[in-house]
Amino acid sequence: MVVRRLLLPVSLAALCVAPxxxxxxxxxxxxxxxxxxxxxxxxxxxxxxxxxxxxxxxQERLEGDMRxxxxxxxxxxxxxxxxxxxxxxxxxxxxxxxxYAVCGSGKNQSPVDLREPDVRTRSSTVRLDYRPARFSVKNxxxxxxxxxxxxxxxxxxxxGERTFVLKQFHFHSPSDHTFRGxxxxxxxxxxxxxxxDQYVVLAAMFxxxxxxxALDRVLSKRVKAGETVDIDQALxxxxxxxxxxxxxxxxxxxxxxxxxxxxxxVVFVKPVYASREQIETLRHMVDGPNNRPVQxxxxxxxxxxxx
Ligand SMILES: [Zn+2]
Numbered sequence: 001m002v003v004r005r006l007l008l009p010v011s012l013a014a015l016c017v018a019p020x021x022x023x024x025x026x027x028x029x030x031x032x033x034x035x036x037x038x039x040x041x042x043x044x045x046x047x048x049x050x051x052x053x054x055x056x057x058x059q060e061r062l063e064g065d066m067r068x069x070x071x072x073x074x075x076x077x078x079x080x081x082x083x084x085x086x087x088x089x090x091x092x093x094x095x096x097x098x099x100y101a102v103c104g105s106g107k108n109q110s111p112v113d114l115r116e117p118d119v120r121t122r123s124s125t126v127r128l129d130y131r132p133a134r135f136s137v138k139n140x141x142x143x144x145x146x147x148x149x150x151x152x153x154x155x156x157x158x159x160g161e162r163t164f165v166l167k168q169f170h171f172h173s174p175s176d177h178t179f180r181g182x183x184x185x186x187x188x189x190x191x192x193x194x195x196x197d198q199y200v201v202l203a204a205m206f207x208x209x210x211x212x213x214a215l216d217r218v219l220s221k222r223v224k225a226g227e228t229v230d231i232d233q234a235l236x237x238x239x240x241x242x243x244x245x246x247x248x249x250x251x252x253x254x255x256x257x258x259x260x261x262x263x264x265x266v267v268f269v270k271p272v273y274a275s276r277e278q279i280e281t282l283r284h285m286v287d288g289p290n291n292r293p294v295q296x297x298x299x300x301x302x303x304x305x306x307x
Contacts, residue, residue: 110252209273
């Protein structure tokens with residue numbers, strides 16, 4: 001492990017998901033240690049408890065979800081936002097609606113540019129419990145999103161001892177995150193939620209290469225803007241991640257309004273392959289680029305878990 005950057009206490013206090021993975025520092029100024037006891041990141045856990053998602057989901061508030069029309073009666077409807085370079089664009093999100101304020105004022109916003117980690121550790125606090133599942137695919141016109149159909153055992157991840165169930169995955173093109181200042185053509189976000197409403201988002205970058213089996217499923221029916229379509233065959237989300245599961249961990253936010261903070265990000269170091277045709281198809285299913293510009297890193301800690 002190497003510690004390269006002096007950290008402010010606030011950066012650790014803000015790591016609200018799986019805080020056991022991070023040592024709270026008494027005096028501030030130095031990282032005490034990174035817990036290394038957890039199992040390494042693995043493809044699939046042995047059969048064990050896997051929780052059904054809560055009946056009342058916050059899915060509609062999750063990143064990448066469709067904007068609702070301004071038609072509900074008697075309830076506050078947040079302002080329209082966009083990725084355009086106008087008064088509704090990313091630079092103005094924080095001013096569009098009081099519920100979006102943190103988009104402009106937050107100190108732990110996502111995405112970010114990923115550079116040299118502050119800490120490297122050979123252990124991993126993240127454990128995949130993925131399995132094939134049935135999905136429906138929705139194209140909002142701004143984002144293509146796949147949501148698992150109800151099942152007794154949904155794909156999930158464990159971070160420390162806590163289980164986070166997959167709620168949806170969706171795509172950004174070009175990538176939201178950058179690596180040393182450079183975008184990838186496509187990024188997937190797998191959004192997971194715990195029973196106590198904590199979020200873990202797994203992010204993987206795509207680069208051109210062999211076809212990707214999971215994207216083949218997503219693209220098996222050309223879902224037009226405004227449509228939601230069930231996919232016939234089961235999809236294994238593991239195929240959306242690289243073979244090598246080394247990853248960065250950092251605290252961040254949703255990358256779309258309301259830009260809520262307290263999201264635990266797991267960003268895979270290696271990209272995953274998809275064909276140029278698959279990447280281009282996904283890119284053209286939505287109305288233009290749907291990436292948020294990278295945000296200041298501020299006092300956050302970037303941890304690389306190398307396996
Ligand atoms: Zn996203």
